Amino acid sequence: MRPPEGSDYSCRSSIPRSERPPRMRGQMAGVDLDVLRHSAAHLMAAAVCELFPGAEYAIGPAIEEGFYYDFLLPEGARISDSDLPNIEQRMREIQGRDPAYERLEVDRDAALLEFNRRSQRFKVELIERIPEGELITCYRTGDFFDLCRGPHVGRASQIPAFRLLHTAGAYWHGDESQPMLQRVYGTAFPSASELEEYLQRVEMARQRDHRRLGRELDLFSLPEELGGGLVLWHPRGAVVRTVMEDYWRREHQRAGYQLVYTPHLARERLWEVSGHLGFFADEMYGPIAVEGDRYRVKPMSCPFHILIYRSRPRSYRELPLRLAEIASVYRFQRSGTLHGLLRVRGITQDDAHIFCTEEQAEEEIVGVLELASEMLSRFGFKELEVDLSTKPAKAAGEDRMWELAEAALDRALRRRGMEFKVNPGEGAFYGPKVDIHIRDAMGRRWQCSTVQFDFNEPERFDLEYIGPDGAAHRPIMVHRALLGSLERFFGVLLEHYGGALPFWLSPEQVRLVTVSDDQLPYALEVVAALEARGIRASRPRPGETMPAQIRDGEMAKVPYLAVVGRREVEAGQVNLRDTRGGSKTLVGVDELAARLAEETEQA
């Protein structure tokens, strides 16, 4: 029932950057960064309390890239980004007074009394949640007094470099029924130069934001007239997508999958039978009236593939049956969670369902893992991280099936030599699963592939096959997606490569550049020769100076610029500028075509 795709349900927070690299954490130049940042959070809270008397402070931990602190401000007050410089200024003033971070062990009653006296309801609540008998510690920094486990730096002056970054709303305990607090994010480093470096890194990440690249490289758009979370693939983006899909289909056919097509709508009754209306209704769009009947837009493909399976009696001889489809599905996502291509409502899922016998399950999983590794590696993701999630407390299906499926996943992973982490109880209610994550060039972690057993739907649709014994048996069903969603995978690819896609995926692989318009006819011949070899080559723009053409080509991130002037025309060559490697080589046209065709092959 749960979607076999990695695009959406895997991430708790709106932006999959919850899965961040560990590299900024821990020790740095002999200073514990977490301690430094946690101390900076206290310093900030002290400043906020001075500037906004009556502010209540909630929690203020060190996080991956800095720290935050949550506040409930007095009625009518608010902190906006424009207040950040003032708060920073006040933090520096406090540093000038250089208070110590003074650790106090207090007993529960004294702590409660103190925080009640200070009207700090969140701290009171936190104390009440501390188990009886556990040591309670507080820290005093000048006038600021906080419940805190520590440790901290000795004095406020020992925080050499900090910067407040932005504000946000955050629910107390992340719970929508709780009050909305104001969160202030900041970061701190042992030196000004490290802070500067960090800020530059953030700026670099901004530069390679896929939404920006999508516009600059004319790949896709998400116009607001169209509606939130819906993507228009422009011609250049569509070229990339076509290359991805062609590759995907070829690999799947080679791996024994059969391709199918299914519609975008189905009668509501089908979604009742499948259980989606019970478990997934919140993410489905409302009914569409059709001749007195109700239809729903599909959020997943599984019921369709099941109907194909069920279209006639099945024999054990035709198992495993692997049905694959690059399918458009639509899921409602709250507007606040939409994010470029990374979280959309119109999703293209690279979906497949495997129907097999119990004995075949392990072999099938091995096959899926192999295909996933191969495809992800072809796209440039060699480092994979794998999670195996097992039976949760509430689960459908017999224990015997769970044991069988978990064992199949475990053995398949071992056979493939893949290291993995077990997440006990994290499986879907309908079956255990394996998720594969990739790391991009900036160290961020993304979920892509997912392989999920499903004991629920075969039951609901009463699937069977006739075994060698002549009796009916229930097949095993496995959902799996390898790229997750094409939208999201494309977004990740773009950011991973900073827009400079590998040659085989490049929307435009070679662009001809002329020294003057005199070489136009020759340039067109070269384009034709390259196109004849299946290379995506494009003609020069007449009337442009050569430096302008070079610059345009560089900015469009075309892998190769083939410059032709009088000398090249005479020699039947091009002067090939490699925009990635920076080299320039003279090469004959035939050789160029052969070389580029080969480069597509190996990738």
Place this chain on the structure above:
RNA sequence: GCCGACGUAGCUCAGUGGUAGAGCAGCGGUUUCGUAAACCGCUGGCCGGGAGUUCGAAUCUCCCCGUCGGCUCCA
């Protein structure tokens, strides 16, 4: 959905109550050039939408729409 910020030309942005601006892109012309921007000119705006305040609103107020940053990484 909720909190906050933002919304001015295709893009990046300036303009804080008094005639809507710049650069790039686009279009037209001139130039025909050897590895990241030739030169000149022109077009282009319901200042996100609606209501209000005002003699006068891109600018102030309210509502709506959209986008962006976030919404436990637990003292």
